[in-house]
Amino acid sequence: MADSTPPARRTFGNRFTADAAGRSQRTAEVCFRQPNARVRFHGERQDTSSPGWRRLLRLIDEAAADGREVFRPLVGLNPAERTDLVTLPSSIAKLTEVRHLVLYGSPLVRIPPEVGAMASLEVFEPYTSYGLHWFPFELTKCTNLRGSTVSTRALYGNYKYRHEFPQLQPVGSLATVPDSNDLDPQVWGTEKIRSCSVCDGPIEPARFQQVWISLRVATDVLPLLVNACSEDCVRALPAPPEGYVPMAHQGGRNVRQPRPSRR
Structure with a gap:
């Protein structure tokens, strides 16, 4: 999400409406339409007291x-x-029998890492969920996943548009945050960081680092956010496919992406 204003520390109302059929619609897709604006994560916080959440x-x-x-x-x-x-909710980790997850036209702006616990997942369908610009690395742990339908034009680093990746925080920055369970999602991409995306181990804030990596997940190459406990876990990441940034990186305007392809 491109935004040049400082992040707000409050719960945001979701900026979506619904059409007559009940499908969620963006009122305005402006995430990549603000020239020279810094690309940031969506800053909306989930209101866990809302009727929809309950x-x-x-x-x-x-x-x-x-x-x-x-x-x-x-x-x-x-x-x-x-x-x-x-x-x-993180409780999606309980859905171990679900083979097909349908989020068509959703208003979501992020997927929690607990999606990686959906061991039976074979088809992931968040198509036309235009607020989803990235996915958690934990999605790669759904080893049965074979099919995906994603609106790739909305993704960071997509081969057709090469949208900029948000700049991630420097290594060790988590140590300066009072509570890793109350993070600013516009800065960190999440409100909570509980464990390492790679090894599932505990996070030591002073060694913590976030990186981006583009990997093929089922039928799409997706931008994945990695919350790593150490440099060793970053080095353990697989190599991206040809045509994408060839290594893990921290995003921002200095990242050199391949030229857009209109194929």
Whole structure:
């Protein structure tokens, strides 16, 4: 999200409306349309007291209890409830039987790392979720994932547009934050950092570092955010495919991306 204003420390209302069919729509897609503006993460915070969030928690509990294989959470929400959503709850980790996750037309701006616990996931479908510009590295831990439908034109580093990656914080910056469970999402891309994206180990703030890496996940090359506990875990990352930044990096305007391709 391009924004030259300082991040606000409050819960934001989600800037989405819904059409007559109940599909979430951006009121204005401006994330990459502000010339010379610094690209930043979306800063919306999830209101966990909202009706939509509470209803989503119940839907996840129901899906976990009945072991369903296809989960379409937005279908169970009315248009007003959908506009409450900024992310998914960490409780999606309970959905170990779900094979197909449908988030078509969602208002989400981030996916939590707990998605990596969805061990049976085979098809991931966040198509036309235009606020999703990146995904957590933990998505690569869904080893059964074979199909994805993603709006790639909205992604950082996409081969057609080469949108800029947000600049990540310097190594060790997490040590200056009072509480790693209350982070500014516009700065860190998340409100909580609990464990290493690579090894699942604990985070030592002074050694913590974030990096971007572009990897093929199912049928798409996705920009993935890595929350790493150490340089060793960064070095353990796989190599990106040809046609993308060839290494893990920290984003910003100094990153040299390949030229856009219109193929």
